[in-house]
Amino acid sequence: MMDYPDFTVPGTILIWGANPLRSNADCFQGFWITDAMKRGSQLVVIDPMINWMSAKAAVQIQIRPGTDAAVAMAMNHVIMEEDLYDHDFVEKWCYGFDEWRERCSEWTPEKAAEVAWCDADDIRKAARFIATNGACAAPFGVSNDQKRNGVAAYQSIFNMLAITGNYENPGGNTIAYDPWGTVMSYVAGWDEGVLTPEMKAKRLGDKEFPLHSVGFSALGQPDILMKALETNNPPMRMSFCMGTNPFVNMAPDASRAYHALMNVDFAIACDYRMTPYIAGCVDLVLPIAMNWERNTLRCWFTPMRANRKISTYYEAKSDEEIVVLLGNKMNPEFFQSKGISTDMDMLEYIVQQAPNHTWSFQDLYDGKADGKNYDWPDRPYYQYKTGGLRPDGQPGFATATGRIELWCTMFANLGLEPMPKYEEPAESPVSTPELFEKFPLVLTTGARNFEFFHSEQREQAHMRATYPDPRVRINPEDAKELGVSDNTWVWIEGKRGRCRQRALITEGIMKGVVEADHGWWFPEQDGNAPHLFGAFDSNINNLTENCNPGPYSFGADFRSTLCKIYPCTPENSAVMPGTEVVVNGGFTKNPEYGNPAVAAYGEQQ
Template identity: 25%
Template sequence: MTNSISDIHDADVMLVIGSNTTESHPVLSLQMKAGVRKNGAKLILIDPRKIELAQFAHLHLRHTPGTDVALINALAQVILAEGLHDQKFIDDRTEGFEAFCEAVRDWTPERAALITGVPAEDIRKAARLYGNAKSAAIFWAMGITQHTTGTDNVKSLANLALLTGNFGRPGTGTNPLRGQNNVQGACDMGGLPNVFPGYQSVIDDGCRRRFAEGWHVPYEKLSPNPGLTVTEIMDAALKGTVKGIFIMGENPMLSDPNLSHVEEALREVDFLAVQDIFLNETAEFADIILPAVSFAEKVGTVTNTERRVQLTRKALDPIGNAQADWEILIKLANSFGAGWHYENPAEIFDEMAKLTPQYQGMSHERLESGGIQWPCPSPDHPGTRILHTEKFTRGLGLFSPVDYIPPAEEPDEEYPLILSTGRVLFHWHGGTLTRRSPGLDELAPYPEVEIHPEDAAQLGIGDNDSVKVHSRRGVISARARLTDRSSPGIIFLTFHYAEAPANLLTSSAVDPIAKIPEYKVSAVRLEPGMDTDQE
């Protein structure tokens, strides 16, 4: 997030797109609702489904999944046509404006309506509401990024904020709501295949030399070639170029797209190690399983969606042979002759901070008194609540012209419906933790597929019936839930249930830049299934 969660209360307008905030980020959603109820903020919701947050929205644009760029370009076109843009901000702090204007000139609301299914007048209302706000904040989640056009989707939202000068002030900004509680921290620390910690590029000679010196390894040992993403690793395993995989705290046999492809890849590798706190579906394929510990059994830090680094403290002793991840990794590295001698997580954090500019002013000792938002460049720096107050990381903010590209797989005669996947409040990702909680599993004990009553009537499907969902990649069974939360032609399915894995249906198609799979748009068909005794 460019801004802080508390900034929500400073926003005149909130634009929430591709985020079922109530169910995926429930605590943050309370802040949004309070902003509407107590502060009089206006909420623009852009989501194909009638999610709970729609009750608080002043405008709800229900677009067809995968048409985000067309809709956002049309919002920008109206803002420009009606003179609602911030010309001074554009002149002082951006570049590329002319090319952007040319790119969106023909994206009239009428044109976008034909693609998105959103009435042209509603597009105009949303553009005016956002464009007239003194302080407007944009929030999004995986409904924006999990597309083959995910990078373009994000760029188009950044264009909208640049166009209206909504950066660098309270209640503004572009604010991605991260998908896991420490995915921000993992990315910050180099959990991406093309960067070192601090988003320092592996292809940059200076970065490699800096890390070679800091890690006390020969410069030649640090490859200048970016690594593979998760989906690329599976492809490489099938080609025989990846021989072994080490998986930590992840369950690709439930969370990755096109699970038949994933299973084939995991069976193909010569060696698979899984490090986790439970035996999950992926561990069934493992040659070796290393028992890890939960957050309550180790010391470390987590970095949340607002860039706040927080210290976690050990509350319980590990059970049996389980060990903290850092202890396991040190033993493995030293078995290969690495010669690592870290005594505790605080020592590891100190090394990371020295090499990561955003973290240089932090330490475990300092974090004992509370979380700090990066960048924090020195020990006396208070942390940074709002980014880009005076300039952007690159200097001037860059407008990025983007055009609408359809999803990789669209409905057709054989597979006439769109499947979009997501979450429910009571479960988390593959359910490794939440489905082991009797209280939570009782609240959402079995998989349901949301179907609009019109579609169900055409297929002879009743509420609570068992149905089969087919795609080009597989078939699963689930219970039908007839509801107008999903629009006609669109069904919704969660991915928490191993007995009905939604990702058996999803496509391996990925965004060409970010390599994120298109979980939100797959072509499927429905048919009545056998009666189920699920209770």
């Protein structure tokens, strides 16, 4: 991208709750940020942890997890009150500016600083830097997705980029889409006419969440799915999982998720190795092909690339082959009408559906795309002026008003809050002060490291040699008060359960906050129940909450909950979490644990 003729290095790169060098070290190309820094870009970093990037930042703010929207609204407040916004862009291309200005008026830097445990002057400095230091780019990760107030946080951040004119400009933010307009998202046939209206009506979550009812997501709402698994209403007879390790990595309240998944009559998993989920819940395992054993497309905001299979190992099949085999059994009329009988047919069909495809899949596969097996389409700036962002080809953005909506008309039409509104996390020193007395530390989790990709690579000896055990980062002042020594095993406990990790005492984490590893299991341990490769013993998702999403159905407080920490001893380690969950029925069966609402819900069912 830096070779693109019109590219300009951003004056400022805003990094909010992310660490791109670790989380995007692959083909998402997080390293572009360090290249831009060498060419003059300066950083503004918002994060509870100090990392390499924040240590190099012009402005670095440590905030209490879950308070992102408050800080972002305060930064908007500064930019508007100090008249630092882009008047021309706001007047021509933003909708709802006056309403947004009024909404942010109460969020002074002092108010946000009190909420977020940071300094008001730092908020002012960050806002001024973003508004005045040239173009601002804001790569973002998933941290705000994992907070109940996450939609408001992202709206506030993106509104700030809008009022400073940092959309579709060189060095700013462009609207991301797959090359050629290819549909590679997980829409499961939703827009292909594959599913009948009767089938669509069975999708879970439409009745409870308005955004789902209008097709904002092609997927069933996962919290409603969890309740269906628990209550058998509607009955869930079979599960089919490809490349996932649910209760180790992605499922909050791991104990609850495990028992819900055990209610499925017949479970199938596709994977390349044994995992705790397979060992504990699965009836049939399909061996999956590795990357060099599959033909596929790769195009996530990058060049459209064709990957060629170079070998086949025994009976392992690729995701694409499995989908085609199942599709021809379950919906032969559709697959036959499209001429899809092989993985190559399906990949060609996907490419041919793209409205702006330059080459066929076969051309890419054979390296005929100008002598390459990839194509990087032209991506001009300022497409809102030329009609490149709208299906109708008219100037503007792909919204009902044709403008960037600071006041969202779609949300308003669905009866949802149209503008960001700060809300405290479900568990916090403010919203649950009595719980905070028992669990006086704010817990965040989900940060990535170089050695692993979520729950993957724990079996690789060279990775484990550099990172052998899970770690929880604790401020030295907190560690002293807790009687915790560096590198010792400690219990991390919340109202839903506990897990153990090694203490990493560091000044890099703000006082009153702890940051724990996620995705941990131990392939070298016993895989039989109740051990399941230690899937629950160090699982931070023993503490996170299920079935309490934000009002938009997106976002939950996985990164902002409460806990306490204390040293592990032989006495308090006599019953490990794996036994507690698998043998004893889960933490909610123990009177010392259990969300009362969850326990009552279970009794009602």
